Amino acid sequence: MIIFIAAAWIAHNNDLGGYSRIYTDVNDYPIWWLPASILLIMLIYDTYFYWLHRAMHHKAFFRWTHLVHHKSTNPTPLATYSFNVIEAIMEAAMGFLIFILMPVHLLALLFTVTLTFAFNVYAHLGYEVMPRWFRRSFLFEILVTSVHHNLHHHKFKGNYGLYFRFWDRIMHTEHPDYVKTYDRIQEKRFGASKVNEMKRAHFPLLLLMIPLVGTSFQENSALEGVWRDDVGGGIVSIYKDGDYYQGKLIGAIDPKKDAKVKRMNFHVLENFKMENEKEFCCGKLAHPNFSFKVDGKLRLKDDSTLVINGQVGFFMQTRVWKKIGSNE
Ligand SMILES: [Zn+2]
Numbered sequence: 494m495i496i497f498i499a500a501a502w503i504a505h506n507n508d509l510g511g512y513s514r515i516y517t518d519v520n521d522y523p524i525w526w527l528p529a530s531i532l533l534i535m536l537i538y539d540t541y542f543y544w545l546h547r548a549m550h551h552k553a554f555f556r557w558t559h560l561v562h563h564k565s566t567n568p569t570p571l572a573t574y575s576f577n578v579i580e581a582i583m584e585a586a587m588g589f590l591i592f593i594l595m596p597v598h599l600l601a602l603l604f605t606v607t608l609t610f611a612f613n614v615y616a617h618l619g620y621e622v623m624p625r626w627f628r629r630s631f632l633f634e635i636l637v638t639s640v641h642h643n644l645h646h647h648k649f650k651g652n653y654g655l656y657f658r659f660w661d662r663i664m665h666t667e668h669p670d671y672v673k674t675y676d677r678i679q680e681k682r683f684g685a686s687k688v689n690e691m692k693r694a695h696f697p698l699l700l701l702m703i704p705l706v707g708t709s710f711q712e713n714s715a716l717e718g719v720w721r722d723d724v725g726g727g728i729v730s731i732y733k734d735g736d737y738y739q740g741k742l743i744g745a746i747d748p749k750k751d752a753k754v755k756r757m758n759f760h761v762l763e764n765f766k767m768e769n770e771k772e773f774c775c776g777k778l779a780h781p782n783f784s785f786k787v788d789g790k791l792r793l794k795d796d797s798t799l800v801i802n803g804q805v806g807f808f809m810q811t812r813v814w815k816k817i818g819s820n821e
């Protein structure tokens with residue numbers, strides 16, 4: 494935020510060494526230029542952001558430019574300004590270029606900055622709040638939605654656009670399940686209930702009640718479910734608890750032979766956090782027969798194979814679990 498404020502201050506007070514074309518008298522240019530310039534800024538900025546964003550996802554740059562922003566796999570509005578200083582500088586730099594390239598009225602500038610902020614909060618909301626009619630309007634075809642950007646955070650690949658879908662569609666980087674996912678989320682909200690008709694009529698009010706009426710669309714991870722450990726003999730249920738995944742013993746393959754599984758409901762996995770679709774980190778592994786816990790990592794090899802790594806000092810132990818069912 495400090496970097497963006499500094500950039501605004503420089504552009505406003507320093508006049509960019511005389512090159513800035515920001516103007517304050519509306520009559521300096523035809524009045525139609527005001528809305529036209531806003532649209533143009535959005536198109537230019539969207540194009541710049543799309544290519545910058547793709548570059549930042551390149552493995553040569555990702556770690557030191559964009560990784561911080563992707564620590565949120567199911568973002569909240571707080572992720573809007575959660576990014577690396579370098580990313581902030583690169584995003585603010587485009588502003589300077591626009592002010593040099595074209596005349597921008599101060600009001601048009603304030604409007605686009607406010608709009609970008611509001612749109613970013615919406616994109617990182619974690620809830621879809623678009624009304625039902627939006628899906629059938631042409632706006633759906635061109636605008637990014639909260640589901641669209643959430644998929645980017647969840648899958649890491651695809652959906653790089655900021656406001657518009659143009660570039661993702663042209664470059665074939667839009668997530669193939671985007672529209673399907675959007676429809677599924679909205680179906681949850683608008684299903685059949687009459688209450689939803691009311692929500693539509695009170696759209697502005699709805700924005701204030703987002704956490705109550707929006708539908709969180711984080712997909713369940715394949716990690717959730719019941720797993721079998723053939724070596725240890727345990728059967729473990731992994732479930733999500735807030736942001737963390739926990740695993741507790743719920744049975745044994747052969748209860749008579751296996752003394753280890755005496756302590757039912759014992760937590761063998763504690764506080765694992767999703768790093769990306771396949772990897773979960775920073776949790777603890779525990780064993781019902783021992784009192785100590787070790788640092789662990791989980792990796793989904795596929796939807797029904799889980800590789801568990803436990804680290805004890807320099808030693809690494811690996812176990813492979815097989816999925817045998819869901820939690821219900
Ligand atoms: Zn990204």
Ligand SMILES: [Zn+2]
Nearest residue numbers: 562617642646
């Ligand atoms: Zn984001």
